[in-house]
Amino acid sequence: xxxxxxxxxxxxxxxxxxxxxxxxxxxxxxxxxxxxxxxxxxxxxxxxxxxxxxxxxxxxxxxxxxxxxxxxxxxxxxxxxxxxxxxxxxxxxxxxxxxxxxxxxxxxxxxxxxxxxxxxxxxxxxxxxxxxxxxxxxxxxxxxxxxxxxxxxxxxxxxxxxxxxxxxxxxxxxxxxxxxxxxxxxxxxxxxxxxxxxxxxxxxxxxxxxxxxxxxxxxxxxxxxxxxxxxxxxxxxxxxxxxxxxxxxxxxxxxxxxxxxxxxxxxxxxxxxxxxxxxxxxxxxxxxxxxxxxxxxxxxxxxxxxxxxxxxxxxxxxxxxxx
Numbered sequence: 162x163x164x165x166x167x168x169x170x171x172x173x174x175x176x177x178x179x180x181x182x183x184x185x186x187x188x189x190x191x192x193x194x195x196x197x198x199x200x201x202x203x204x205x206x207x208x209x210x211x212x213x214x215x216x217x218x219x220x221x222x223x224x225x226x227x228x229x230x231x232x233x234x235x236x237x238x239x240x241x242x243x244x245x246x247x248x249x250x251x252x253x254x255x256x257x258x259x260x261x262x263x264x265x266x267x268x269x270x271x272x273x274x275x276x277x278x279x280x281x282x283x284x285x286x287x288x289x290x291x292x293x294x295x296x297x298x299x300x301x302x303x304x305x306x307x308x309x310x311x312x313x314x315x316x317x318x319x320x321x322x323x324x325x326x327x328x329x330x331x332x333x334x335x336x337x338x339x340x341x342x343x344x345x346x347x348x349x350x351x352x353x354x355x356x357x358x359x360x361x362x363x364x365x366x367x368x369x370x371x372x373x374x375x376x377x378x379x380x381x382x383x384x385x386x387x388x389x390x391x392x393x394x395x396x397x398x399x400x401x402x403x404x405x406x407x408x409x410x411x412x413x414x415x416x417x418x419x420x421x422x423x424x425x426x427x428x429x430x431x432x433x434x435x436x437x438x439x440x441x442x443x444x445x446x447x448x449x450x451x452x453x454x455x456x457x458x459x460x461x462x463x464x465x466x467x468x469x470x471x472x473x474x475x476x477x478x479x480x481x482x483x484x
Contacts, residue, residue, distance in 0.1 A: 164464055177411040181404035182424035188401045189265070191394050193257050198387055201374035202254035205246065207361040208391075209398030214354035216399050217347060229348060236352060243356035245331035251364075252324035259317025264445075267303050267452045268321040273418045273459055274300055295459035302452025309444025311384040332414035335406060346406040353402070419460045 165432040181334075196202060223251045256265060277288050287293075307313065335349065365371040382388045 174412055174416075177404065178416060178420045181408040181417065182420045184397065184401045184404045185421060186424040187399050187425050189257075189262060191390065191397050192254060193262055194390050195387075196254060196257045198260060198390075199378065199381055201370050201377065202258070202369065203251060203361065203365045203367075203370055204374035205376065205394065206228075206366060207358065209395055210247075210354045210357045211360060212395040213350060213399045213402055214358065217275055217351045217354070229344075231355070235344070235401050236356060239349070239352045240333065240356055242334045242349075243353050244360070245327050245334060246353055247360060249324050249327035249331050252320045252327060256317045256320035256324060257281060259314035260321060263449055264306060264318075265321055265394075267306050267449055268294040268318065268455050269325060269328075269421065270301060270452055271325050272298050272328055272332075272421060273456075275325055275476075276332065276414060276418050279329055279333060289462065291462035292459065292466065294340025295455050295462050298455030299452055299457075299459060302448050302450070302455055304448070305451055306445050309446070309448055332409060332417055333413065335409045346403055346410060349406045349410075350399075352455070371475050428444055 192205075195205060199205065253265075253269075256268075260268075277292065277296060281287065307318065362371075365374065382391070405417065408420060
């Protein structure tokens with residue numbers, strides 16, 4: 162099931178992108194719901210990775226999935242992917258403790274800008290004017306929205322911006338690693354989980370989060386509603402990981418960020434009415450509208466750019482150049 166040189170069908174490309182968009186949007190709200198009741202975000206991330214590893218292992222034992230035997234050489238190659246992935250999720254979870262969902266989505270929309278800058282620095286060339294203007298519009302929207310955010314939390318903003326950096330690096334490495342090693346989405350998931358668990362255990366022990374976090378978790382699970390939300394979070398962690406790897410391997414790192422931008426439109430709207438924490442202000446709303454417009458404009462610019470390119474050339478400027 163590895164990546165090959167055959168161009169993916171439109172149905173496969175759409176399915177992977179749509180699945181990732183839905184899973185990504187749902188995960189923001191699920192994680193926010195858990196973090197509102199359980200502040201130990203690193204322990205939550207560790208539980209999600211353990212659940213993912215166990216799910217894939219037992220899936221293989223039961224014959225529901227197939228994967229190659231673990232390779233130490235491949236594990237060494239994928240170690241940076243795992244580090245950036247966990248850093249991305251850890252900082253994202255930490256940011257949700259301090260900022261509301263609309264602002265979180267707005268800040269995460271800066272990821273395409275980071276991907277494009279990274280591509281330029283790696284010799285990909287200057288992006289088209291419309292693409293450049295759209296990402297500037299997106300970033301400007303974040304600035305305006307932040308000025309009108311009365312619930313401004315410096316810690317939350319810092320965590321979200323740091324998450325953007327790690328997500329950019331992570332997506333680029335996933336795209337390259339998957340294509341180079343011919344790994345499937347499930348195999349990338351399994352390597353990522355196995356490599357993550359020791360690292361995360363070290364973090365929760367070093368920071369003092371463990372074992373107190375397990376004591377709190379044990380008390381919290383006495384509540385049926387919290388237990389249900391936690392289980393949904395663990396399942397959604399598996400689904401999100403799979404769809405993100407799938408979308409990035411079938412399409413590209415940049416396509417995955419575009420999907421993230423588009424799903425953010427729905428997330429921003431729902432974020433004003435779901436789970437609370439949003440103090441509405443004209444400047445804040447204006448900034449979010451500018452940010453959303455920039456995101457949609459960016460996606461349209463990338464789509465038209467792709468349509469103009471010859472079919473044999475990579476789907477977009479961040480696609481696999483080594484194929």
